[in-house]
Amino acid sequence: MTVPLLSLQGLTKAYPGVVANDSVSFDIGEGEVHALLGENGAGKSTLVKMIYGLVKPDSGKMLLRGQPFEPAEPRQARADGIAMVFQHFSLFDALNVAENIALGMENPPEMRDLAARIREVSETYGLPLDPFRTVGDLSAGERQRVEIIRCLLQDPKLLIMDEPTSVLTPQEVEILFKTLQKLQSEGTSILYISHKLEEIRTLCDHATILRLGKNVGECTPSETSARDMAEMMVGSSLQTPQRAAREFGEVAMDITGLSVPAPSAFGTALKNVHLKVRKGEILGIGGVAGNGQDELLGVLSGETLTDADAVKLHGKPIGRLGPTARRRFGVLAAPEERLGHAAAPDMSLTENAMLTGSVREGLEKNGFLDWGATTDFAERIIKAFDVRTPGPGNAARSLSGGNLQKFVIGREVLQDPDVLVVNQPTWGVDAAAAAAIRQSLLDLAAKGAAVICISQDLDELMEISDSFAALNEGRLSAPREAAGLTVDEIGLMMGGAHGMEVAHV
Amino acid sequence: MIRLEKRPQPSRAWSMATPLVAVLATMFFGGLLFAVLGKPPVEAIRTIFWEPLFGEFAFYYRPQLLVKGAPLVLIAIGLSLGFRAGIWNIGAEGQYIMGAIFGAGAGLAFYPSESFLIFPFMVIAGAFGGWLWAMIPAILKTRFGTNEILVSLMLVYVAEQFLASVSLGLLKNPEGFGFPGSRNLQSWDAAHNAELIAGSGMHWGVVAALIAVIFAYVLLNRHMTGYHIRLTGEAPRAAKFAGVNPTRLVLFCLGTSGALAGLAGMFEVSGPSGQISIDFNVGYGFTAIIVAFLGRLHPVGILLAGGLMALTYIGGDIAQSNLQLPAAAIQVFQGMLLFFLLAFDLLTNFRIAIGKPEVA
Known part of the structure; x- marks a missing residue:
């Protein structure tokens, strides 16, 4: 040998x-x-x-x-x-x-x-x-x-x-x-x-x-x-998420002709984005990182304000409303970057539960905070999403990436959203937990919520989405029904190899 | 090889112990400094820390502690709110001056009335003056994106010129034989911020400082605005995601710190100082920055730090006159305190590990 x-x-x-x-x-x-x-x-x-x-x-x-x-x-x-x-x-x-x-x-x-x-x-x-x-x-x-x-x-x-x-x-x-x-x-x-x-x-x-x-x-x-x-x-047999057959309701979130300039020199501008997602529907948005995913999430969560009519919820214009007001209307989001965006690294899980939960969980009264109720909320997330941590008093940064991701997704899912936007929901999460997160998104849709799932994991998108669109350089392709899409078609929607041909070797 | 390892969680024990360790280290190295200068180190340290509290003339120095500590605490509390959120008001000295000018001016406009409304009116005017001066960097920052550190600092020098101008002109004492400076408010009962208990040093500024400590504590721990302040300081992007309005936060933090600095100036001019004069300000606004950090930007910490700072000031004065220590040595000593505090502060988030480093 x-x-x-x-x-x-x-x-x-x-x-x-x-x-x-x-x-x-x-x-x-x-x-x-x-x-x-x-x-x-x-x-x-x-x-x-x-x-x-x-x-x-x-x-x-x-x-x-x-x-x-x-x-x-x-x-x-x-x-x-x-x-x-x-x-x-x-x-x-x-x-x-x-x-x-x-x-x-x-x-x-x-x-x-x-x-x-x-x-x-x-x-x-x-x-x-x-x-x-x-x-x-x-x-x-x-x-x-x-x-x-x-x-x-x-x-x-x-x-x-x-x-x-x-x-x-x-x-x-x-x-x-x-x-x-x-x-x-x-x-x-x-x-x-x-x-x-x-x-x-x-x-x-x-x-x-x-x-x-x-x-x-x-x-x-x-x-x-x-x-x-x-x-x-x-090390064990895998559980594939179960999707029940669902009826789609009326259009929940509607974006028409949205253009937003790039937030920084190396950010991506959104160009003429159209998007509709119905109640009970999961819209998967694919695309290579850096093609406008963060920016799109910002527009949906209310971090980036737009023309009032560009973003509509149940037909009502919400483009000028900030994150707090949108949460009140049931629009929740979980950004991709866990530390520093979805959660504050040095704050405890309880304090991080307050971060998005204050409005819908009633953790605030006349500006004063109810830390007892917030701790309960944090404990509920930890329990429901199997977050491995000694307790809600621990700092967010002490959790492993996958565990924090479970906390971040759990925090939004448990607030019973009407529209949930997630970016890279299972990034860095182990297979079993990823399956649990996907299942929770499917369950949420089954209860009638509209879900927008931005992800770079095509397998994930194919597993849970009802319709599929792709982001390429800030442009969103027209959504198509997810069932029956081939890899080649998806690749073309994602913009191919950025105009480069496979070189002949 | 010695290296630093990031702790998974900030250490509570170290965050409590840091100020104490810093004070001890300052005593030790300050003692060395005094020894090199040929002064008895133990005696010097004892003079600075012991004499004002328990020495022969403590009955005189103890009230002085309150008089010097109150403006420091009042200003530092305001600054700490902004510092927590990453909003850097370096110009408290200017807001302090403007508070004094507005406060004194509002009172003197009614001279020689003896109405009991004059003093409350001066309080409001003082806070308004400081607030107004702080709104300049705040509005420039929120509208045009200017740097509040530079603008607020530069406005200190503008305020100093303004102070000189009113001492020589607008507020000059008409019965002052041509000397610069306003009427002495101490000799006008309606406007005098007198001691509440004679000989205690306790004036309205001390009361205001204590109220500010409680107010800040409740705000930071129990109120949404305080939560937003802390969130913005720790993770600005997460704060934006949580729905914090950065513009409103800048206006609130700079406004509050300006108003508190203005109050401090007003209580000073109507009490211990007594009049507007060219050299009215003595650097409380800058020292308060040290106090804020020495107190770890925590309301109770600031209260203790303000006391400690006042102690080193008064003790330093005594050491200067009793032991002929140069004033510069005292300033180095105070600088050491901040230096060691920041240095040991590292241990809250890092631990020292001995061994070969791992590149990861």
């Missing part, structure tokens, strides 16, 4: 209170696309951080082509041919592509030579990119290309990709896969982290599945069903 490129043997890493990785072992062969599968919090990120030299393992060892490999810092890992594309890009919006790439290099060459090399690599691997464009103007897919090209310039032996497709349109995913396949054919190994099973089945040769920090199994994805892999990930 040949020596694997990278062999992990019994890697263990513990943080105070949690074992992130518990003696994880597996091999990555030369030229292999290896998937690392697992739910949020399964320990995938810690594991790759150890490989990339960001975290030092407590015990266990790594062998690179049979030689001991102990990177003390990322620079050393890079020198040994390991490159990583992070889920969150580290790019400066105000600089251009070449400048951004030069910033990450030890000895950057002349800008003109660098630009030439960027062009060369981008053409070779079918990643169209102009080195002199400003990063702030690029789509998420293009930004990711910057990161990938930054890695490829180092000529890596192992490329680590952390959830690369979460920000891409289906067409952009296709471009990315072509690139990865070309890299593989040249002998580069790829460690591919994801929880999207279908793409792992198309792309990867081998998969390692992590659960609660332990390696719980390996499989060959092309021969294993997605459901089996999912159950290995979760």
Whole structure:
């Protein structure tokens, strides 16, 4: 048997209170696309951080082509041919592509030579990119290309990709896969982290599945069903949300011809948005991040005021009403950014329950606050949505992302909204809790509420929405019935690959 | 290697202990400073902290504590509301001056009437003067997006010029033999903010300061406006989502702090100081910023911090005259107090960990 490129043997890493990785072992062969599968919090990120030299393992060892490999810092890992594309890009919006790439290099060459090399690599691997464009103007897919090209310039032996497709349109995913396949054919190994099973089945040769920090199994994805892999990930059988057949009522929320200028230089302007959602209907809004999702939520929640007639609730103009007045009328929202937008990090859960609950839960009388009732409300949310926390007195920032997300969604759902707007409702939430959140949205719709669900997770949208529309550069496509939509159609609604063709490789 | 780790939750114990630790550290390093200057360190620290309270002449100094502490607390309470919300009124000194001018002016307009309505009218006019002066940065900020730190600070110097102008002109004592300065309000019963109990130092300003502490406590803990203030300071975007109207909040915070600073100025001019003069203001408005932070922007904390600050002022004066400590050394000492407070404050949200750092 040949020596694997990278062999992990019994890697263990513990943080105070949690074992992130518990003696994880597996091999990555030369030229292999290896998937690392697992739910949020399964320990995938810690594991790759150890490989990339960001975290030092407590015990266990790594062998690179049979030689001991102990990177003390990322620079050393890079020198040994390991490159990583992070889920969150580290790019400066105000600089251009070449400048951004030069910033990450030890000895950057002349800008003109660098630009030439960027062009060369981008053409070779079918990643169209102009080195002199400003990063702030690029789509998420293009930004990711910057990161990938930054890695490829180092000529890596192992490329680590952390959830690369979460920000891409289906067409952009296709471009990315072509690139990865070309890299593989040249002998580069790829460690591919994801929880999207279908793409792992198309792309990867081998998969390692992590659960609660332990390696719980390996499989060959092309021969294993997605459901089996999912159950290995979760460790139990999955419950699919139940949707009851529903009758739609009259139009609850109606947006006509809404245009809003971009709030900042790198924000997105909303352009001529039309939207109607009926009672009992779930409208799914897809689209790649940064195409106006935040701005649309702001318009619906009342944070951004518009012409009175642009936003109508049951036919009444509410465009000039702020968040408090809209809550009184039953329009509730849960923004994407949990810490700092949906919740105040340093305030307790009780105080955060007050944040949106004061009007509808009657937590305020003549301006004076009823903290007793607020604590009860917070406890109700914690109980109903299974939020893991010692109690409502704990600060919001002490909760894990998924738990806080449950709290934020629960806070709105329990207030019995007429119209609920959620943005990325299950982002960072484990599969079981995500299913519970989706179920609660479906239940809410079954009770006659209109739900607008903005999400980048197409599977989620297909699972719960009745109709589907996509945001692309601030424009909303015409909504279509969700049942029967194909991936290609959805991709086209999302604006394709931003006008870029799949390059021929 | 020593590094800082963010705590999952702010530590309650440290947030209580920080001021005490800061005072102890200031005593220690202040003592070192005095020793280097060739003064007996223990004696100097004892003079500053002990003498005003329990020394031989404490009967004189104790009322002084109230007289000096009250305006500091009154102004700091107002400032703390804004500071909590990230609205930085640095110009309390100017609002204090304007409150004094409006208060004194409103009274002197009726000289020599002995109506009992004069003093209440002066109180209202004083608060109005401070409020008006604070509305300038507030309106400029909400309408044109100017920076309230710069505008409010610059207006201090405008107020000082205005003070000089009225002392020499509009409010000048016609029977003052040409000296600058207004009539002395202490010798006019209707306008005099006299001690409520003779010899105690307790005047209406002290009462107002205590009321302000209670008012601020209730506002911050039990009222929607206070909740919005705290929310805005901690997470501005969440505040907007909660429905806070930023414009209204700026007007409220700057207005309240201006009115309270104006009240402080009015009580000072009609009481301990007695008259409008060119050098009427002595920096209470700036020192109150320190008091507000020393009290951790908490009403009760500010009450204690105001007392402590007054103590170091009076103790510092005694140390200057008894031990010939230079005035600059006392100021360094007071600066140290704020410095250590902010430094130790870090421990509320961070803990010190020893070991190899992890890049994550």
